[in-house]
Amino acid sequence: MSLGLLPLYAQQSGMAQAMAQAAAKGSAAPVRNAFDAPGSREAIRAAAESLHALLWVIPFILIAYILLAYVMIRFRDKGDGRKPASFHENNPLEFLWTVIPLIVVVSVALHSYPTLSFMEFGGNTPAMTIDVVGHQFFWEYKYPKYGIDISNDTLVVPANQVIDLDLTSVDVIHGFYVPGLGIQMDALPGRITNLWFKAKPGYYKGQCTQLCGADHAQMLISVQVVPEDQFQAWLARHSSQTAAPPPSPAAQAAALPARLSEANSAGRQARGKA
Amino acid sequence: MSTQVATAGTIQPRQYHGVLDWITTTDHKKIGIMYIVFALINAWFGGSLAGMIRLNLYNPDWHLFSPQLYNQLMTMHATIMIFLVLMAAFAGFGNYLVPLMIGARDMAFPKLNAFSFWLLMPAAMMLYGSFFVAGGAAADGWWSYPPLSTAQFSAGHGEDLWILAVLLLGISSIMGAINFLVTVIDMRAPGMTWMKLPLFVWSWVVTAWMLVLAVPVLSGALFMLLSDRWLNTGFYRPALGGDPLLYQHLFWFFGHPEVYIMILPGFGMISHIIPAMSRKKLFGYKGMVMAMWSIGIIGFTVWAHHMFTAGISSTARVYFSMASMLISVPTGVKIYSWLASVWGGVIRFTTAMKFALGFIFTFVLGGLSGLMLAVVPFDILVHNTYFVVAHFHYVLVGGSVMTLFAGTYYWFPKITGRMLSEKLGSWIFWLFFIGLNWVFMPMHLLGIEGMARRVANYRIEFRPLNQFISEGFIFMLAAGLLFTYSVIKALREPKSAGDDPWQTNEIETHFEWATSSPPPAYNFEEIPEIQ
Numbered sequence: 132m133s134l135g136l137l138p139l140y141a142q143q144s145g146m147a148q149a150m151a152q153a154a155a156k157g158s159a160a161p162v163r164n165a166f167d168a169p170g171s172r173e174a175i176r177a178a179a180e181s182l183h184a185l186l187w188v189i190p191f192i193l194i195a196y197i198l199l200a201y202v203m204i205r206f207r208d209k210g211d212g213r214k215p216a217s218f219h220e221n222n223p224l225e226f227l228w229t230v231i232p233l234i235v236v237v238s239v240a241l242h243s244y245p246t247l248s249f250m251e252f253g254g255n256t257p258a259m260t261i262d263v264v265g266h267q268f269f270w271e272y273k274y275p276k277y278g279i280d281i282s283n284d285t286l287v288v289p290a291n292q293v294i295d296l297d298l299t300s301v302d303v304i305h306g307f308y309v310p311g312l313g314i315q316m317d318a319l320p321g322r323i324t325n326l327w328f329k330a331k332p333g334y335y336k337g338q339c340t341q342l343c344g345a346d347h348a349q350m351l352i353s354v355q356v357v358p359e360d361q362f363q364a365w366l367a368r369h370s371s372q373t374a375a376p377p378p379s380p381a382a383q384a385a386a387l388p389a390r391l392s393e394a395n396s397a398g399r400q401a402r403g404k405a
Numbered sequence: 406m407s408t409q410v411a412t413a414g415t416i417q418p419r420q421y422h423g424v425l426d427w428i429t430t431t432d433h434k435k436i437g438i439m440y441i442v443f444a445l446i447n448a449w450f451g452g453s454l455a456g457m458i459r460l461n462l463y464n465p466d467w468h469l470f471s472p473q474l475y476n477q478l479m480t481m482h483a484t485i486m487i488f489l490v491l492m493a494a495f496a497g498f499g500n501y502l503v504p505l506m507i508g509a510r511d512m513a514f515p516k517l518n519a520f521s522f523w524l525l526m527p528a529a530m531m532l533y534g535s536f537f538v539a540g541g542a543a544a545d546g547w548w549s550y551p552p553l554s555t556a557q558f559s560a561g562h563g564e565d566l567w568i569l570a571v572l573l574l575g576i577s578s579i580m581g582a583i584n585f586l587v588t589v590i591d592m593r594a595p596g597m598t599w600m601k602l603p604l605f606v607w608s609w610v611v612t613a614w615m616l617v618l619a620v621p622v623l624s625g626a627l628f629m630l631l632s633d634r635w636l637n638t639g640f641y642r643p644a645l646g647g648d649p650l651l652y653q654h655l656f657w658f659f660g661h662p663e664v665y666i667m668i669l670p671g672f673g674m675i676s677h678i679i680p681a682m683s684r685k686k687l688f689g690y691k692g693m694v695m696a697m698w699s700i701g702i703i704g705f706t707v708w709a710h711h712m713f714t715a716g717i718s719s720t721a722r723v724y725f726s727m728a729s730m731l732i733s734v735p736t737g738v739k740i741y742s743w744l745a746s747v748w749g750g751v752i753r754f755t756t757a758m759k760f761a762l763g764f765i766f767t768f769v770l771g772g773l774s775g776l777m778l779a780v781v782p783f784d785i786l787v788h789n790t791y792f793v794v795a796h797f798h799y800v801l802v803g804g805s806v807m808t809l810f811a812g813t814y815y816w817f818p819k820i821t822g823r824m825l826s827e828k829l830g831s832w833i834f835w836l837f838f839i840g841l842n843w844v845f846m847p848m849h850l851l852g853i854e855g856m857a858r859r860v861a862n863y864r865i866e867f868r869p870l871n872q873f874i875s876e877g878f879i880f881m882l883a884a885g886l887l888f889t890y891s892v893i894k895a896l897r898e899p900k901s902a903g904d905d906p907w908q909t910n911e912i913e914t915h916f917e918w919a920t921s922s923p924p925p926a927y928n929f930e931e932i933p934e935i936q
Contacts, residue, residue: 192773
C-alpha cells in the first residue's frame, strides 16, 4: 500500500525466504503452529504479512509505555515540596495524537485487504471441491468428483493443488480449523460456507472451534496432504470399496472418549522417539 | 373522617432498622453499596468457577469434570462475571456516586432504582439454581448460539432459566440506565453545565445510552430463542426457514457495545483518580468526553468482527475490520490524555494510583491484541482460540477489574468513612497484577499454537503452558482473599477518613468530597453550587 509501508515488503520477502528454507528442510512432525508451519499455503504467510503492517502501531504502544515509565520515575512525589504543573490542555498535541493514529490504523486496515481478497478469491480454479459436513461430534468428507464419502477419518488431499472446501452442518454450528493450513471457517446448518487452501505434503492437525456440545473438545481434525501419486493410490483404495455410510451417531459417540487420549498417547510416543 | 385525612396527610414514611432498612431502602447510596457487595460476593462464585476451570485444564488426563459439566462451569463463569459482577459493580459505583457528583439528593426514580437492584436477586437465584435442575445449567457458552441452544440440542431447563435470568437482568439494566439518564439530565446542581460534568458522570451518560439501545436487542433475540424452544417457531431453525446467523447478528449487536458498557465507567473512574493522585487537573477534558462518545457510537458499528469466520461476505469483513480498528483511535486519545495528566504532576503512589497506572499497562496490551484481531487474515488464524480468551481477559480483568480495584481504593473512604490499609493494598496490587499477567499472557501463545477455546480437554502438547497458567491463578486467588480480608478489617475500624482524605478539592471542586464521609441521608445540607 501507499503511506510509506513499502519497506515492510523487503522484510517480508526475507521472512518468506526463511520460511521456504524451513520448508525445504522438511519435517515429519505434525504441523500445529500457525506461524512456523513449513509447507503451509501462501495464505498463512500473507496473514503474517498483513500483521507486519501492525509494526506501525508498535511505536504508539512503545511511546505509551515509555511515557508511563518516565512519568512514574520523573514525577513521583519526592517530598521536596515541588508544585505540580498547571497545564491541562494543548489543542495541537491532542489533534496530533488523534490524527496520526487515525492515519496509521486506516493504512493498517487497507494493507490487510489485498491479503483478505487473496484468502477469499485466490482459489478460483480448484482442482477439486470437497464437501465438509459437521456432525456432533465428527466430520464427514465427501469427494463428489470421486464418489467417496468418509467420516471420522483423515482428510486426504493432493499436494500443491487448490482444494476447495464447501462446509455445512447437519446439526449445530461447528468450526473447521486447521491452523497449520491457515484455514478456519464455521460450518452452519442451512448454509454453505467456503474456503480454499493449497498445501505442501504433511500432516496437519486441527479441531472444532465452535462450541458444539459436550464432546466439542473431542471433535478433532486431521489433514494428510500427500503427493499426487500417493493420492491416486489412496483414491483407488477408497473407490474400490463401496462408499460406506457414515456410522450411526450412537456408534460415533461411543468411539469418542477414547479418541483424544489416543491422539495424546500417539503424541507422547512421537515425542519419545524424537 | 376529616381528622383521619389530616392524620394520613402527615404520616411520615416508616423508619426501619437493620436488615429491614436495607431491604426497604430507596436511598441511592445504600442501593449502590448493595450492588457493590452483591458484585463482590458474585466475584467469589465466578472466581471459584474460574478456579475449577483452571483445575480441570491443569491436566487433560485427570478428566476431573465431565465435558458437559465443564461447559456449564465455563458458561456460568462468563455469565456471572459479566452480568452479576462487572455490570453490577459499575452500576453500584454509578448509583452511589452519580447523584453525589452532580449535587443531587437521590436518583430521579428512587423506587425504580430499588426495583432495578432487587431484580438481580431472582436472576441470580435462577442462574445458581439452574445447576440443580435436570440436565444442569446452561452449557452452550454465554453467547448461547442456536441451534445448540434450541430445545433439540439443549433440552434441559437450565437453558430456559439462563434465558429468563438474562432477560430479567436486561430489564434491570434498562430501568437503571433510564434512571441514570433522567437523573443527570434533570437533577444537576445549579451552575453544573454539561461541560462541567465530572468524567465519571459523563462515562455513565454514555454507558446508559448504550444500555438503552443495546439491551432491548438482546432481549428480543432471547425472546425469539425462547419462542423457538417452546412455541415451535423457526426464527433460528434452518429446517423451518430460519437462520442461526440472525441470532449471531442480534446477539453481537448487543454483545459488542456490552464490552464498552463494561469498561467506560472504569475509564470514568481513572479520569478521577489519576488527577487526584498527581495533584493536577485532568488533561484534555473535552477530548476525553469526545473520546467516550466516539467509543460509544463506533462501538455500535463493529459487532460482526465477532463473526469473521461465520461465513459473512467479503464486503462485510472489509467494513467491520476497518470500523473495529477505528475504535483504537479514541481509546488512544484517552491513554495519552491520562499520561499527559500525570506529566508534571506530583505523584502519590497510593494503591488507587497503582491500580490506575497498572490498568494503563494491561489495558494497552488488551487494545493491541484487539487491533491484531481486527486484521481479518490474522483473525482467521486465531479466531475462537485462546488468543481471543487472552485478549478479552486483558480487557475485562486488566481493564475493568483493575479500574474497579482503583475505584474501590479511591472511594472506599467516602462510602464507609474508613480507609483501606495501604500496606495490604500494595500487596494486593502486586499479587493481582502479577497474577493476571501470569495467567493471561501465556494464553496468547496457546492461541497461536492453535488451542481452541471452550474445550474441556486438549492435546498433550498444550499441557506445559496450561499448567503454568493454572499455577498463576493462585496469585489472583491470594489477591482476592487478601482484598476481602482488607475490606472486612477496615470496616471494623473507626470512621476516621475525613471529608476529603485525598485532598481532591484542593485541585478541583468535586461535590462528593465536599460532603461528609459517609455522606448524610440526602447527601447535602444545602445543594452545592458551582462557581
